[in-house]
Amino acid sequence: MSRKIFALLCAAVLVLTGCSVAPESPAPATAVSESVLEPSLTSPDLVIELASTKSRKVNPGPKLDGPKALSMLKSLPVKGKAPATGYNRNKKFGNGWKDFDRDKCDERQDTLSRDMSKVRFKDRKKCTVASGTLHDKYTGKKINWKVKSGSVDIDHVVALKNSWISGAQKLSSSQRQALANDPLNLIAADASANRKKGDKNAAEWLPKNKGFRCQYVATQISVKKKYALSVTKAEKNAMTKVLNTCRNQKGAKVTAIKPAGNQKKAAPKKSPSTVKGTVHPGSYCKKADKGKHGKAKSGKVYTCKYDANGKLRWRA
Numbered sequence: 001m002s003r004k005i006f007a008l009l010c011a012a013v014l015v016l017t018g019c020s021v022a023p024e025s026p027a028p029a030t031a032v033s034e035s036v037l038e039p040s041l042t043s044p045d046l047v048i049e050l051a052s053t054k055s056r057k058v059n060p061g062p063k064l065d066g067p068k069a070l071s072m073l074k075s076l077p078v079k080g081k082a083p084a085t086g087y088n089r090n091k092k093f094g095n096g097w098k099d100f101d102r103d104k105c106d107e108r109q110d111t112l113s114r115d116m117s118k119v120r121f122k123d124r125k126k127c128t129v130a131s132g133t134l135h136d137k138y139t140g141k142k143i144n145w146k147v148k149s150g151s152v153d154i155d156h157v158v159a160l161k162n163s164w165i166s167g168a169q170k171l172s173s174s175q176r177q178a179l180a181n182d183p184l185n186l187i188a189a190d191a192s193a194n195r196k197k198g199d200k201n202a203a204e205w206l207p208k209n210k211g212f213r214c215q216y217v218a219t220q221i222s223v224k225k226k227y228a229l230s231v232t233k234a235e236k237n238a239m240t241k242v243l244n245t246c247r248n249q250k251g252a253k254v255t256a257i258k259p260a261g262n263q264k265k266a267a268p269k270k271s272p273s274t275v276k277g278t279v280h281p282g283s284y285c286k287k288a289d290k291g292k293h294g295k296a297k298s299g300k301v302y303t304c305k306y307d308a309n310g311k312l313r314w315r316a
Contacts, residue, residue: 057117058114058115058116058117058135060114060115060116060134060135060136060137060187060188060189061115061137061157061187061215061219062183062184062186062187062219062222062252063252064215064218064219064222064249064250064251064252065250065252065253066222066250066251066252066253066254067250067251067253068247068248068249068250068251069214069217069218069221069222069243069249069250069251070240070243070247070249072221072222072225072251073221073231073236073239073240073243075225076221076224076225076229076230076231076236077230077231078230078231078232078233078236079166079167079230079231079232080232081165081166081232082164082165082166082167082169083165084161084164084165086169087161087164087165089160089161092160092164092168092173092176093160093176093177093179093180094173094176094177094180094181097109097181098177098180098181099181100178100181100182100183101183104125104127105125105127105128106181107154107181107182107183107186108154109127109128109129110183111154111183111186111187111188112129112132112152112154112188113126113129113132114183114188115134115187115188116129116132116133116134116145116188117132117133117135118131118132118133119131119132120132122147129147130146130147131144131145131146131147132145133145134152134188134190136152136188136189136190136193136209137187137189137207137209137212137215137216138155138189138190138193138194138197138207138208138209138212139190139193139207139208139209140208140209140211140212141190143190150191151190151191152188152189152190152191153188153189153190153191153194153195154186154187154188154189155186155187155188155189155194155197156180156185156186157185157186157187157216157219157220157223158179158185158220158223158224158229159197159198159199159200159201160179160180160199161199162199162200162201163176163179163223163227163229166201166224166229166230166231166232167227167228167229167230167259168227168229169261170228170259170261171227171228171257171259171260171261172259172260172261173261174260175227175257175259175260175261176261179223179227182223182226184219184222184223184226184252184254185219185223187219193207193208201220201231201232201235201238202216202217202220202235202238202239202242203232203234203235203237203238206238206242213242214242214243214245214246214249215249217238217239217242217243217249218243218249218250218251218252219251219252220239221239221251222251222252222254225251225254225256226252226254226255226256226257227256227257228256228257228258228259272291272292272293272303273292273293274292274293274294274295274301275289275292275293275294275304277294278294278295278296278297279294279295279296279302279314280296280314281296281300281302281314281315281316282313282314282315283313283314284311284312284313285304285312285313285314286304286312287312289304289312290304290305290312291303291304291305292304294314296314300316302314302315302316303315303316
């Protein structure tokens with residue numbers, strides 16, 4: 001009897017007798033992992049959504065579609081560094097990030113979502129960034145970032161302390177806060193590179209990634225143009241050297257502001273009051289009448305003021 005026929009007969013016998021295959025013994029319970037699972041995308045308390053940057057190429061940094069950077073550089077005043085006396089990050093430039101463009105998200109979050117691809121948010125309004133991928137312009141590295149990883153900073157392209165010693169002391173408080181939160185002056189960058197840069201200008205520090213130096217210098221020039229800041233001679237030379245390798249590099253479209261700091265309104269001049277009655281020219285007058293006017297019988301006006309001997313008299 002062939003094997004095929006034998007198998008069919010066995011199957012028939014099983015059906016007729018109502019037999020069934022015994023179930024396998026249950027698998028041992030799997031140990032529960034101690035790691036915290038990623039929250040579900042539909043979790044009511046934390047919704048993380050993918051940003052529109054998933055499929056498009058992202059070029060970190062502000063748009064530079066204005067006049068040529070070399071021309072803008074020539075228009076900047078050249079001065080030495082002012083003393084850093086009085087510099088205080090929070091007191092002079094505002095404590096914490098502000099909502100510069102009034103989209104109800106602060107500029108740190110806006111910069112992260114602008115400069116990274118594959119962005120995920122913590123909230124439904126797509127404001128607070130949870131993670132993303134940064135193709136860092138300072139180093140050329142690819143950084144997969146998430147909250148609290150410490151791998152990405154938001155850099156002020158013109159450092160706030162550098163702006164303080166190059167003209168920001170003449171800006172008003174609101175103008176300095178604008179400078180600290182202006183998207184033109186912000187870029188997401190490798191944290192270690194940002195901290196090495198510190199408050200250095202272009203003569204003292206340039207990005208390791210040479211392919212980004214033209215964009216970096218053009219951005220600095222644009223910020224300094226917009227906020228009426230100066231460059232040092234060495235700084236201008238360094239910027240010129242970089243831009244000579246990319247003479248068509250553009251800066252941003254900006255309108256220079258007028259510094260509004262340290263402008264005290266002059267108190268309106270008060271007309272001197274006139275004492276009652278007539279006065280006698282050359283006679284002594286009271287200390288309480290100093291600076292006041294008085295009329296003589298002739299109708300001529302005299303003023304109570306000091307003579308050469310330091311005595312108060314009615315004098316013409």
